[in-house]
Amino acid sequence: MRYFRILPHIADVRLYVKGDSLRQLFIAALEGMNSILGGSTEKSKASAVFQEIEVSSQDVTTLIIDFLSEVLTRSQILKYQFSMDEIYECNERYFKARLLGCRVSAFEEDVKAVTYHEANVIRNREGNYETTIVFDV
């Protein structure tokens, strides 16, 4: 199970994400970021790429932000939207996966950065992982 929702924020974009595992949380976060970036992907095989991503951080909250930051950087440089293809390893300090990228002609939102603001990955009463993530736009 995974879930994301855009929440109100005075100046930027706030995302709430939830997953029944850390893997699902990371997938939901990536899907949420892509929904903010917007833009229509080119559906041709010629524009699809695979890229590996590997991130290590001091704790799980920093890890998920650093992961999204790395994907955002690649998206902005290459003008690609990346989705999760396969997660190799995911724990509280290390994440490794293969991403699938599709070219976009233009993004709809100018996301400057993924911030650490309000981010705090916790397990809620239902046992699901959840956090809020704020994007500077």
Add this chain to the structure above:
Amino acid sequence: MITREHLVQRSPVLWEIPMSFRSDMRVPALLFTSEAMLGEVLDDRSLEQLVNVATLPGIRKAAMVMPDVHEGYGFPIGGVAALSYPEGVISPGGIGYDINCGVRLLKSTLMYIDVKPYLETLAKRLFCTVPSGVGRGGKLKLGKDKIDVVLYEGAKRMVKDGYGVLDDLKYIESHGVLEKADPNVVSNEAKQRGHDQLGTIGAGNHFLEVDKIDEIFDEQIAEAFGLSHNQIVVLIHTGSRGLGHQVATDHMRIMNNVMSSYGIKVPDRELACVPLNSSEGMAYFSAMAAAANFAFANRQMITWEVRQVWSHLFPSSPSLEILYDVAHNIAKIEEHKVDDHIERLIVHRKGATRAFPPGNAELPDVYRSTGQPVLIPGSMGSASYVLAGTQGGRDVSFSSTCHGAGRRMSRHAAKKIVKGKKLLEQMTEAGIYVETGSVSGLPEEAQFAYKDIHDVVEVVDRAGIAKKIARLHPVIVVKG
């Protein structure tokens, strides 16, 4: 949650949260606002963030916030903090992701009546010539060597390459280049994000505007600034684009990882910081300076683009001289009085503008007696202001003042109030030509989504930290 009861009113426009409010505060927190605006300030977490800033190692005198305050990341927007040099901390959260986001004002020799017949044409030509919008690239595509030169030399480089005149540099903060820039501490990713973005506005609240001066508050200083009633001017509001955003992201991450090795713990990850005189601190400062130079170069390139349009449309009055160019997201090493002596400080301004007083040695001769011009853009369709720096600002706020109107409503809520097409019609009816790449996104920047700029400027004027000189009214707005 901070409430009115926690504030001590020092004057009609100055409030203090004393150090006794929280045991880890090293200095008090000061808020410049009016009684009428206070309620909105207390509605979000900006004052909690200001109290957090007051805990930073090496902070001097007070953590401050301007009347356009709203909640940010780490620092509140509108925040000013000065830390001891060189051992005090430097914090990317005290500068922001858009390093050297700032404003430049160009003065024409034309009056509104001269330009009125050409407004629609001028709007379209500016929109076509100056790239704006999400991810939109510019004419120049910089290779690695070229981008490093721009990061070293800022606006100076653009002038050398023919995109301006030498005189332009006199009227830019820090003469358009920060000396400590080092492109070697700017990541390849940052350079890749910025390599095609010189000469571009970007999106969001960035804009290019043509304004007419509709009120003069100080005739003498306005004359020294070369401003007169009904004169047409151009405002440019943009920053370091993707390059600056990436520099901030990169170094925020580094600092979060190493901060504890300096014995530093902060209440908010976005306040991550290290001593300036650490290797990571110097690396960030040099990278920040490089990104700031990119922003100065960006506004210089846009100036060139606007001048091309202007000279083509108004060949008998082609002149567009710079009044001034200010940064409102930056850290500078400056000397200020603390207690009874002068100290060298790392002044962080995040959504706040430097406002040097009369007599400051950095100012060009023509502004030595007036104080530095300060450019305060209002929200889309509303007024903007030209202010001047004052001795009062030097004494009270580290020569700092506000930067704009400050948001009071989310983008989502703003879009629910009015549709883009309707807002466009309203602005056209009000005599403002709008060219935008996103009509549906226009309501996000509507006037009602921001604080009242008149109230914001009134506070800084009453507080004596900047002085009203002229008010501008938009006639053309170009947005991404």
